[in-house]
Amino acid sequence: MPTTKTINLKQRPQGRPTLNDFDQSTAEVATPQDGELLVKLAYVSVDPYLRGRMSDAPSYIPPFEIGKPMASGVIAEVVESKHDKFKPGDYVSGTLPWKVTQVVKAKDLLKVDKSQAPLSAYLGVLGMTGLTAYLGLTEIGKPKAGETLLVSGAAGAVGSVVGQIGKILGLRVVGIAGTDDKVDMLKNEFGFDAGINYNTTKNMSKAIAEGCPDGVDVYFDNVGGDISDAALFNINKFSRTVNCGAISVYNNTELPKSISVQPFLVRKSSSMQGFIVFDYADKYPAAIQQLAQWLQQDKLTHTETVRDGFETIPQAFLDLFDGKNTGKMVVKL
Amino acid sequence: MPTTKTINLKQRPQGRPTLNDFDQSTAEVATPQDGELLVKLAYVSVDPYLRGRMSDAPSYIPPFEIGKPMASGVIAEVVESKHDKFKPGDYVSGTLPWKVTQVVKAKDLLKVDKSQAPLSAYLGVLGMTGLTAYLGLTEIGKPKAGETLLVSGAAGAVGSVVGQIGKILGLRVVGIAGTDDKVDMLKNEFGFDAGINYNTTKNMSKAIAEGCPDGVDVYFDNVGGDISDAALFNINKFSRTVNCGAISVYNNTELPKSISVQPFLVRKSSSMQGFIVFDYADKYPAAIQQLAQWLQQDKLTHTETVRDGFETIPQAFLDLFDGKNTGKMVVKL
Numbered sequence: 001m002p003t004t005k006t007i008n009l010k011q012r013p014q015g016r017p018t019l020n021d022f023d024q025s026t027a028e029v030a031t032p033q034d035g036e037l038l039v040k041l042a043y044v045s046v047d048p049y050l051r052g053r054m055s056d057a058p059s060y061i062p063p064f065e066i067g068k069p070m071a072s073g074v075i076a077e078v079v080e081s082k083h084d085k086f087k088p089g090d091y092v093s094g095t096l097p098w099k100v101t102q103v104v105k106a107k108d109l110l111k112v113d114k115s116q117a118p119l120s121a122y123l124g125v126l127g128m129t130g131l132t133a134y135l136g137l138t139e140i141g142k143p144k145a146g147e148t149l150l151v152s153g154a155a156g157a158v159g160s161v162v163g164q165i166g167k168i169l170g171l172r173v174v175g176i177a178g179t180d181d182k183v184d185m186l187k188n189e190f191g192f193d194a195g196i197n198y199n200t201t202k203n204m205s206k207a208i209a210e211g212c213p214d215g216v217d218v219y220f221d222n223v224g225g226d227i228s229d230a231a232l233f234n235i236n237k238f239s240r241t242v243n244c245g246a247i248s249v250y251n252n253t254e255l256p257k258s259i260s261v262q263p264f265l266v267r268k269s270s271s272m273q274g275f276i277v278f279d280y281a282d283k284y285p286a287a288i289q290q291l292a293q294w295l296q297q298d299k300l301t302h303t304e305t306v307r308d309g310f311e312t313i314p315q316a317f318l319d320l321f322d323g324k325n326t327g328k329m330v331v332k333l
Numbered sequence: 334m335p336t337t338k339t340i341n342l343k344q345r346p347q348g349r350p351t352l353n354d355f356d357q358s359t360a361e362v363a364t365p366q367d368g369e370l371l372v373k374l375a376y377v378s379v380d381p382y383l384r385g386r387m388s389d390a391p392s393y394i395p396p397f398e399i400g401k402p403m404a405s406g407v408i409a410e411v412v413e414s415k416h417d418k419f420k421p422g423d424y425v426s427g428t429l430p431w432k433v434t435q436v437v438k439a440k441d442l443l444k445v446d447k448s449q450a451p452l453s454a455y456l457g458v459l460g461m462t463g464l465t466a467y468l469g470l471t472e473i474g475k476p477k478a479g480e481t482l483l484v485s486g487a488a489g490a491v492g493s494v495v496g497q498i499g500k501i502l503g504l505r506v507v508g509i510a511g512t513d514d515k516v517d518m519l520k521n522e523f524g525f526d527a528g529i530n531y532n533t534t535k536n537m538s539k540a541i542a543e544g545c546p547d548g549v550d551v552y553f554d555n556v557g558g559d560i561s562d563a564a565l566f567n568i569n570k571f572s573r574t575v576n577c578g579a580i581s582v583y584n585n586t587e588l589p590k591s592i593s594v595q596p597f598l599v600r601k602s603s604s605m606q607g608f609i610v611f612d613y614a615d616k617y618p619a620a621i622q623q624l625a626q627w628l629q630q631d632k633l634t635h636t637e638t639v640r641d642g643f644e645t646i647p648q649a650f651l652d653l654f655d656g657k658n659t660g661k662m663v664v665k666l
Contacts, residue, residue: 052600224595238612246595260591262557262579265607267385272605274598279571 001028006069007098007313013054016251016321021054022314027069030103032082037109039076039092040101041310044331045123046072046317047157048222048247049276069097073128075112075119076104086111093122100310100333117295118302124328125161125302128277130291132244133161135280137169140242140273141218145170148212150231151192153222155182156320157304157328158244160190162220164300167191171218174211176204176227178323185326189301204230215239223248229259235270243274251321303327334361339402340431340646346387349584349654354387355647360402363436370442371413372425373434374643377664378406378456379650380490381580382609402430406461408445408452409437419444426455433643433666450628451635457661458494458635461610463624465577466494468613470502473575473606474551478503481545483564484525486555488515489653490637490661491577493523495553497633500524504551507544509537509560511656518659522634537563548572556581562592568603576607584654636660 003026010023032038050072056063064070078090083106086092092109096102112122124130136158143149149166153159154175163186166173174194175186183195194211201207208216208230215236221228224246235241249256261272280287294300305325307316313331320329336359343356365371383405389396397403411423416439419425425442429435445455457463469491476482482499486492487508496519499506507527508519516528527544534540541549541563548569554561557579568574582589594605613620627633638658640649646664653662 221595224593228595243595243598246593246599249593249596256593256596257590258593258595260557260579260582260589261594261605262554262561262576262591262607263582263589265576265605266578266609267607269608269612271607272594272598274595274600274604275602276599279602 001030002101003027004029004099004101005310007310008069009054009064009066011066012056013251015253017051017054017318019314019318022070024311027099029101032080032103034082035106036082036103037078037086037092037106038080038101038103039096039109040079041074041076041096041099041333042091043075043120043123044072044098044310044313044333045074045127046313046320046329046331047128048245048250048320050317051250069099071095071097073123075122076109081106091119093127098310098313116292120304120306120328120330120332121295121302123330124157124304125295125300126288126291129157129328130161131280131284131287132277133158134165134287134291135277135283136242136244136275137162137165137218137220139280139283140275141220141240143169143171143218146172147217148172148174148214149218149220150174150176150208150212150216150234151220151222152176152227152231153245153247154186154192154195155326156222156323157325159220159222160186160303160327161300163190163192165294168294168299172212172214174208176223182323182326189303198227205233208234218242220244221246225249225256225258232259232261232264235264235268237268237270239268239270241270241272243272247321305329307331309333334363335434336360337362337432337434338643340643341402342387342397342399344399345389346584348586350384350387350651352647352651355403357644360432362434365413365415365436367415368439369415369436370411370419370425370439371434371436372409372429372442373412374407374409374429374432374666375424376408376453376456377431377643377646377666378460379646379653379662379664380405380461381578381583381653383650384583402432404428404430406456408455409442414439424452426460431643431646449625453637453639453661453663453665454628454635456663457490457637458628458633459621459624462490462661463494464613464617464620465610466491467498467620467624468610468616469575469577469608470495470498470551470553472613472616473608474553474573476502476504476551480550481505481507481547482551482553483507483509483541483545483549483567484553484555485509485560485564486578486580487519487525487528488659489555489656490658492553492555493519493636493660494633496523496525498627501627501632505545505547507541509556515656515659522636531560538566541567551575553577554579558582558589558591565592565594565597568597568601570601570603572601572603574603574605576605580654638662640664642666
């Protein structure tokens with residue numbers, strides 16, 4: 001039987017993951033049966049939420065198993081098909097283990113159209129990233145034109161799309177990112193009204209106040225931690241915080257502490273709401289249609305950081321925690 | 334001109350207020366003109382939110398002025414009337430300064446019906462307290478029969494009503510209070526399914542888990558601080574926290590810190606929402622009708638702690654922070 005390379009979870013990380021938490025091995029590749037496809041990975045998505053699945057704390061998705069391949073969103077090419085609707089050369093998207101070639105059930109995959117958008121966009125603006133940005137902002141943030149939107153992790157995969165959608169919807173959009181280059185990009189490429197470099201800003205609360213002179217109506221929060229503490233001081237009455245992620249504390253080994261949000265929420269009649277995109281699965285079709293339309297109208301830019309080669313997946317994932325990506329981080333095989 | 338006694342804010346408290354922050358003086362009482370009433374206070378409400386108005390930090394209502402009387406919800410008797418709709422002997426409710434007798438504009442007051450409920454109930458279950466409990470629980474908590482409701486400050490004015498409404502709506506209701514007597518009262522008088530004494534419980538998170546074997550769907554939070562940290566570990570997917578108050582940290586002189594809520598909210602697709610009852614003013618009439626009906630049907634108990642005499646107002650207020658009240662704390666003149 002032919003074999004393929006895999007990348008596995010070697011051990012559960014304590015705190016920040018390192019390359020030692022991963023290893024590579026080989027696995028046998030079966031022959032596709034009826035209803036199955038033999039596929040070869042083309043693009044692999046790495047995302048902060050995978051950190052959660054590396055631990056065995058109870059969460060919304062089961063943890064990865066030690067000694068087995070990790071998994072994430074991928075684009076794959078069909079090599080051999082035992083299903084009517086797919087033929088060799090087709091591209092599909094889905095959540096698959098980190099194995100270069102593998103046999104999968106066709107029903108778990110979605111065909112993607114290479115002619116409509118670059119393949120990797122289906123991991124980004126037309127995939128979970130875009131859906132997370134769009135559905136989080138509209139369903140929870142409920143923005144109204146003229147309001148102010150603050151985005152943390154603004155140069156990241158989700159944040160950069162959130163900000164662009166904010167501009168389409170007529171908001172003042174202010175982004176927080178970790179380098180001057182990223183802040184420039186927020187303003188020059190994504191159309192943000194203002195940007196804040198949290199690594200060079202001493203008083204974040206004051207910087208947010210300056211960037212958001214009318215206060216913050218919607219805070220799209222990808223990071224948690226100190227940055228979100230600073231945001232609290234600037235929320236308006238009836239503000240909505242969209243809790244998409246808390247990457248700044250995902251690697252903490254002790255429970256992170258923050259300024260108590262309760263008095264702020266009471267005083268400002270404000271809300272915080274966490275979510276994962278699957279909560280809104282019934283709204284995917286309409287959302288994808290809207291995102292594809294904006295992409296074709298050039299109202300949305302698809303920005304990504306592409307790493308090369310299956311072996312680079314663990315490092316690409318680790319680099320998310322240093323903010324080394326701009327836009328969606330993907331690995332091309 | 335006749336004079337009357339007043340209770341004033343002497344100085345802004347640092348941290349926990351003390352009797353030294355108040356003083357008494359006298360003020361002249363004018364003669365009522367057209368559209369005005371001369372009234373005499375009958376019951377004065379003391380409430381945790383007044384602590385906020387003693388500071389000059391920006392908040393949803395302006396701060397009290399130093400050297401001037403404080404103010405709160407009251408029931409007053411009409412002594413003299415220059416308005417068609419009121420006559421001597423009528424009772425009215427409204428927010429008035431702490432002055433025994435005073436002239437007020439009739440349009441700022443509401444007549445209350447002594448035959449329908451005890452007068453002080455209009456400061457409690459039929460007043461802001463009941464409205465806060467009912468509107469917070471239904472509008473934000475959005476409880477569904479069969480779900481579990483956790484209430485902190487459960488023996489307090491709002492909490493005790495929240496729990497009773499929870500039972501009416503078919504929820505499992507678990508309350509947190511500070512003495513065994515209060516916990517007994519939660520179960521025996523208010524119909525709570527279980528109660529937890531936070532002063533004698535070492536592991537609050539575990540105690541909540543035991544009291545809420547199916548997890549917490551709605552958390553009605555009056556206290557914030559450590560108790561709310563413990564609640565976080567027990568929230569269910571899609572849980573709703575109603576942030577009504579944070580009395581445990583109102584007297585902190587430094588910004589209180591808590592466990593970061595963001596990772597919990599993300600992991601559990603859960604929300605927290607602060608409010609004040611005025612946010613839902615358009616829903617008062619229907620809410621009062623519902624509360625009055627339940628009161629008449631004996632489904633709701635009106636519980637209060639009554640102190641005697643105008644001079645006891647400051648101490649009654651201070652005692653809220655030691656949880657010395659059961660149900661609504663009022664002062665009878």
